[in-house]
Amino acid sequence: MRNLKWSFGLLTAVLVSACASTPPPPPSVAVLTLSGEGCVAAPLLTDAVSLTPEKKKAYYTVSTLINEVRPCLTADTEVSRYVVYALPLSAENHTVSVGGRQEAIRTFAPSVRLLDADGKTTRQFADDRFAVLGNIVGVQFRPLPHERYILVQSNPKLVGKSVNTLETRIGTNHGYALNPATGYGSSYQTQHGIENTVNRVFSHEGFVDVTVQAATGMIGLPNEK
Amino acid sequence: MKRLMGSLLVVGLLGGCASPYRPVPFDQATSGISKIQVVEDAIPAKTGVRKLATNGQNMAAATSGLGLAGLVVGMAAAGIEAGIANNQNGKINTVLESQKFDGEAIFDEAFEASLKGLNYEVSSFKAERDTSRSLVAVTPQANAPDGSAVLDVAGVAYGYQQVGGTKWRPYVVILVRMVDSKDPKKILLDNRVEYNAVAPVPLTVNVPGNPDYAFDKVEDIEADPAKATEGLRIALVESARATAQLLK
Numbered sequence: 001m002r003n004l005k006w007s008f009g010l011l012t013a014v015l016v017s018a019c020a021s022t023p024p025p026p027p028s029v030a031v032l033t034l035s036g037e038g039c040v041a042a043p044l045l046t047d048a049v050s051l052t053p054e055k056k057k058a059y060y061t062v063s064t065l066i067n068e069v070r071p072c073l074t075a076d077t078e079v080s081r082y083v084v085y086a087l088p089l090s091a092e093n094h095t096v097s098v099g100g101r102q103e104a105i106r107t108f109a110p111s112v113r114l115l116d117a118d119g120k121t122t123r124q125f126a127d128d129r130f131a132v133l134g135n136i137v138g139v140q141f142r143p144l145p146h147e148r149y150i151l152v153q154s155n156p157k158l159v160g161k162s163v164n165t166l167e168t169r170i171g172t173n174h175g176y177a178l179n180p181a182t183g184y185g186s187s188y189q190t191q192h193g194i195e196n197t198v199n200r201v202f203s204h205e206g207f208v209d210v211t212v213q214a215a216t217g218m219i220g221l222p223n224e225k
Numbered sequence: 226m227k228r229l230m231g232s233l234l235v236v237g238l239l240g241g242c243a244s245p246y247r248p249v250p251f252d253q254a255t256s257g258i259s260k261i262q263v264v265e266d267a268i269p270a271k272t273g274v275r276k277l278a279t280n281g282q283n284m285a286a287a288t289s290g291l292g293l294a295g296l297v298v299g300m301a302a303a304g305i306e307a308g309i310a311n312n313q314n315g316k317i318n319t320v321l322e323s324q325k326f327d328g329e330a331i332f333d334e335a336f337e338a339s340l341k342g343l344n345y346e347v348s349s350f351k352a353e354r355d356t357s358r359s360l361v362a363v364t365p366q367a368n369a370p371d372g373s374a375v376l377d378v379a380g381v382a383y384g385y386q387q388v389g390g391t392k393w394r395p396y397v398v399i400l401v402r403m404v405d406s407k408d409p410k411k412i413l414l415d416n417r418v419e420y421n422a423v424a425p426v427p428l429t430v431n432v433p434g435n436p437d438y439a440f441d442k443v444e445d446i447e448a449d450p451a452k453a454t455e456g457l458r459i460a461l462v463e464s465a466r467a468t469a470q471l472l473k
Contacts, residue, residue, distance in 0.1 A: 131470060140428070142252070168386075170278050189286060190278075190287060193278055
C-alpha cells in the first residue's frame with residue numbers, strides 16, 4: 001500500500017512536470033569588455049576551423065559560438081576574441097559570406113581579414129564594406145589563390161554600439177475546414193503580418209556564421225561533377 | 226510505415242536539392258575594373274503596392290480544400306483583393322504625382338553620388354528593359370577597353386507595402402549584376418538589395434526600413450503627401466547607397 005502511494009505520487013509529479021511548460025532560456029546578452037588575461041599577440045593558425053565539409057557539397061555553412069572559452073588577441077591596447085577558419089583547396093573557386101549573426105538582442109561585432117599560409121594579412125575589410133546579408137552583419141568575397149585563412153575577430157570600435165532595426169515578418173496559423181458535402185476535411189494555413197523593432201548590441205561574443213559556396217564543382221574540388 | 230519512410234525520403238531529397246542563392250561578390254581593389262557602363266532605366270516609372278498575407282489570400286487558402294464551391298469562393302476573394310490593391314495603387318500613385326515625385330531621378334542621383342567617391346569612369350549603356358523588369362541581355366563588345374564592365378541595376382519594384390494588417394511602409398527590390406564588357410558571360414558581381422524585406426533572402430543585402438515612415442491606412446498616405454513622399458525618397462536613397470557599396 002505504501003509503495004502504491006509512492007507510485008501514485010511519483011506518477012502525479014511526472015504528469016505535472018510534463019504539462020508544465022519550461023520557460024525559454026533568456027537571450028544571451030552582449031559582452032562589452034574583455035579582461036585581456038591570457039591573450040596572445042598573433043592568432044594561432046593550428047586551431048583553424050575547417051571550411052571543407054566531410055562529404056562533398058557545393059555549399060557549406062559553419063556556425064561558431066565565440067565565447068569565453070575562445071582565445072583572444074591583443075593589439076596595442078585593444079583586446080578582442082577571435083576565430084580562424086581554414087579555406088578549402090582552390091580557395092579562389094569559392095564565394096564566402098562571413099559575419100556576426102543577428103541574435104535576439106546581440107550581434108557579434110565582426111572584423112574580417114584574410115591571411116596567407118604564413119599568417120600574414122593579405123586583405124582587411126573596412127567597416128564600410130559590412131552590410132546586413134540575410135541574418136548576418138558581414139562581408140562577402142572571393143578569396144585570392146594565395147589566401148588560406150580567414151581571421152574573424154571582435155571589433156572593439158563596434159562593440160557596445162546599439163542598433164534598432166524594424167523587422168516585418170509573416171506569421172503562420174494552422175486551421176482545419178470540414179467539407180459538409182463530403183464529410184471530409186482539410187487542413188490549411190493562414191498568414192498574418194508581424195512588426196517588431198529589435199534592439200541589438202554589438203558584442204565581443206556571439207555566433208559567427210560562415211557560408212562557403214563553390215562556383216564550379218564542389219567545395220575544394222572545382223572539377224567535381 | 227512505408228508511407229512515412231516514403232514521405233521522409235521525398236522531404237530529404239527536396240531538402241537536399243534546395244540550394245541557396247549564390248551571390249558573386251566584387252572587390253574593386255583586386256578586380257582591375259576602372260570603367261563602368263551603367264544600364265539606363267534603373268527604376269520603374271511608377272510605384273506598385275506590395276500586399277502579402279492578405280485576407281483574400283487567407284480565404285483562398287482556407288477554402289482550397291472544399292471542392293468546387295471552395296474554389297469559387299477562393300477565386301472571388303482573390304479577385305476582390307486584387308481590385309482593392311489596384312485601387313490602393315492608384316490612390317498612392319496619385320499622391321506621389323501630386324508631389325512631382327520622380328523615383329528614378331532620386332535613385333540615379335543618389336547612386337551616381339555614391340559612385341563618384343569610388344573613382345570609376347562612368348558612362349551610360351542603352352538597352353531595352355522588358356516589362357518584367359528583369360536584367361538586360363548584354364552583347365560582347367570586342368573593342369571595349371581592358372578593365373571595363375557593364376553594370377545593370379534593375380529596380381524590380383518599389384512603393385508601399387502592407388503585410389497582413391501591418392502598417393503601410395516603403396519597400397524597394399533591386400537586382401544587381403555586373404559583367405565584363407568583352408565577355409558578358411564573365412559575371413563580376415551579382416546580388417540583390419531589398420529595403421524593408423519581409424522574407425530576407427539569405428546572403429543578399431537587406432536594408433532595414435525607417436520606422437518613422439508608417440501609415441495605418443491608404444487614406445493616411447493621402448492625408449500626408451509630404452511624409453509619404455519623403456518615406457519613399459529615403460527608401461530609394463538608402464537602397465542606392467547599399468547598391469553602390471557592392472562596388473567597393
